[in-house]
Amino acid sequence: MPTLSLHSRIHRAIRRAAALALVLFGTAACNFTFTPPQRPAAVVPPAAINSATLDQYRSAVAQRIVERNPSYVLRGNPQAMLRSLVVVSFVVDRNGQIVASSVYRTNGDDEAEGTALATLRRSAPLPLPPAKLLNAKGQVELFEDWLFNDNGKFQLRTFASPQAQTLD
Numbered sequence: 699m700p701t702l703s704l705h706s707r708i709h710r711a712i713r714r715a716a717a718l719a720l721v722l723f724g725t726a727a728c729n730f731t732f733t734p735p736q737r738p739a740a741v742v743p744p745a746a747i748n749s750a751t752l753d754q755y756r757s758a759v760a761q762r763i764v765e766r767n768p769s770y771v772l773r774g775n776p777q778a779m780l781r782s783l784v785v786v787s788f789v790v791d792r793n794g795q796i797v798a799s800s801v802y803r804t805n806g807d808d809e810a811e812g813t814a815l816a817t818l819r820r821s822a823p824l825p826l827p828p829a830k831l832l833n834a835k836g837q838v839e840l841f842e843d844w845l846f847n848d849n850g851k852f853q854l855r856t857f858a859s860p861q862a863q864t865l866d
Contacts, residue, residue: 751828751830751831752831755825755827755828755831755838755840756840756842756856757856757857758824758825759790759821759824759825759840759842760842760854760856760857761857762821762824762825763817763818763821763842763854764854764857765821766817766820766821767817767820767821770813770817770850770851770852771851771852771853772845772847772849772851772852772853774859775859775860775861775862776845776847776853776858776859776861776862777847777848777861777862777865778861778862778863778864778865779865780845780846780847780861781807781810781846781847781848781850782804782805782807782810782844782845782846783803783804783805783843783844783845783846784801784803784804784807784810784811784813784814784843784844784846785801785802785803785804785841785842785843785844786799786800786801786802786814786815786818786841786842786843786844787799787800787801787802787839787840787841788800788818788839788840788841788842789837789838789839789840790824790827790837790838790839790840791836791837792826792827792829792832792836792837793823793826794822794823794824794825794826794827795822795823795824796818796819796822796824797837799815799818799819801814801815802841807846809850810844810846810850810852813844813846813850813852814844814852817844817852818842842854842855842856843855845858
C-alpha cells in the first residue's frame, strides 16, 4: 500500500468531509419545506377605495361650518400674506358628533386657533358620514385648514378663493 504524503492525506480528508457535508445538507434540504406566509388577495388602502366619497363628505362638512358661522367667513380673495393658517384635526362619529378635535398645525396665533376650534364646535352636529368611511370604532378622522386674514375672518381651504397676488 503506497504511503500518502501528509498533504495528500489532509486534502483527501477535506474532500471526504465536504462530500459528507453536501450529502447531509442535501438530505436535510430535501426534507425541509418552506411555506411562504399567506398574503391577502389584494390590499387596497381605504383612502383609494373611498377618495371620492371622502372628498364629498369633506365638502359637506366644510359647507356646514361656513353656513353655521357666516359672520366669521371671509368673502372674496384672501390677502397675499395670510395672518394665520390653522390646521384642525377632528373625529366625527356615525351620528355626526365631534368626539375629538385639536389644532394639528399652526403658526402660534392663539386667537385664530380658538376661532377655528369654536367655529367647528358651533357646526355640530355635522352631516352623517357615509358608512364606508367609518373605522372599526364607527368614526372618521378629518383635517381642515382655516385660512385667516388680518381682520380675523377665514376661508376653509376646501372652498378657498385664490389668494391676492400683491401685498397692498
